[in-house]
Amino acid sequence: MIFVTVGTHEQQFNRLIEAVDKLKENGKITDEVFIQTGYSDYTPKNCSWEKMLDYDKMERYMNEAKVVISHGGPSTFMAVITRGKRPIVVPRLKKYNEHVNNHQLDFAVFLKNEGYEIDVVEDCSNLFLYIKRNLSSKMPVKSRTEKFVKGFEELIFKLTEPNA
Numbered sequence: 001m002i003f004v005t006v007g008t009h010e011q012q013f014n015r016l017i018e019a020v021d022k023l024k025e026n027g028k029i030t031d032e033v034f035i036q037t038g039y040s041d042y043t044p045k046n047c048s049w050e051k052m053l054d055y056d057k058m059e060r061y062m063n064e065a066k067v068v069i070s071h072g073g074p075s076t077f078m079a080v081i082t083r084g085k086r087p088i089v090v091p092r093l094k095k096y097n098e099h100v101n102n103h104q105l106d107f108a109v110f111l112k113n114e115g116y117e118i119d120v121v122e123d124c125s126n127l128f129l130y131i132k133r134n135l136s137s138k139m140p141v142k143s144r145t146e147k148f149v150k151g152f153e154e155l156i157f158k159l160t161e162p163n164a
Contacts, residue, residue, distance in 0.1 A: 002131065003065035004035040007073045008052065013098050014042035016090045019124035020069065021046050028128050031135065034061055067134045069127075072104025074111075077118060086137065088119045088130045 004020050006013040017040050023029045024046040033047040036058070043049075053061070062068055062083060070077045072091030080087035091105035092098035108120045119130045 001061075001065050002029065002031050002033045002067045002069065002135075003061040004033065004047075004069040005053075005058070005061075005071065005076060006036060006038040006040060007071045007076060008038055009071070009073075009092065009099065010039050011092070011098055012040040012042070013038060013071060013092055014040050015096050015098065015124055016069070016071070017042050017044060017049075019127050020044075023128055023131070029131065031066070034065075036061075067131055069131070072108045074107060077108070081116065081118070086117045086119060086134055088121060088127070088134060090121045090124065090127070093122070 002020075004016065006016060017035055017037055020029070020033060020035060021042075021044040024033050035044055035047050035049040036053050037044065037049050037051050039051075050057075062080060062085075065085075067088065068077075068080045068085055069088045069090060070080060072089055077087040077089050089108045091102070091108050093105060094101050105120070105122065108118060112118050112120050119134070121127055121130055
């Protein structure tokens with residue numbers, strides 16, 4: 001199963017929803033697809049969908065999905081990583097009136113460059129390549145939680161060290 005979530009931002013994200021729906025329609029995606037559509041006004045014709053999901057449903061879909069495609073909201077795609085999955089992150093872009101600026105793209109690219117195992121997709125015409133790779137992958141994503149905690153502890157130690 002493929003789960004797509006666009007979050008709860010009040011601007012549309014038709015570009016992503018329509019791209020996934022078309023991939024399902026033309027038979028490139030054969031797996032079941034569920035899309036959380038948010039405030040988008042494009043209605044999927046080939047995929048199951050709901051506008052908003054409560055916490056329990058969101059958790060269930062993330063856990064059950066083989067592939068999760070997410071907007072660029074960090075708490076969403078980091079939740080995918082904590083489940084040992086490589087998220088496909090499609091950041092909302094200003095030029096499509098999906099957000100007020102391109103901070104989702106900037107942050108996702110930053111994390112990818114820092115070594116986080118995420119796929120960042122700006123152009124939805126490339127989306128299927130990432131879906132296909134993730135569907136065939138058997139390798140769980142390595143968590144960076146331990147590294148983060150160690151770095152955080154070191155920072156706290158430096159900040160609380162008495163100055164001599």
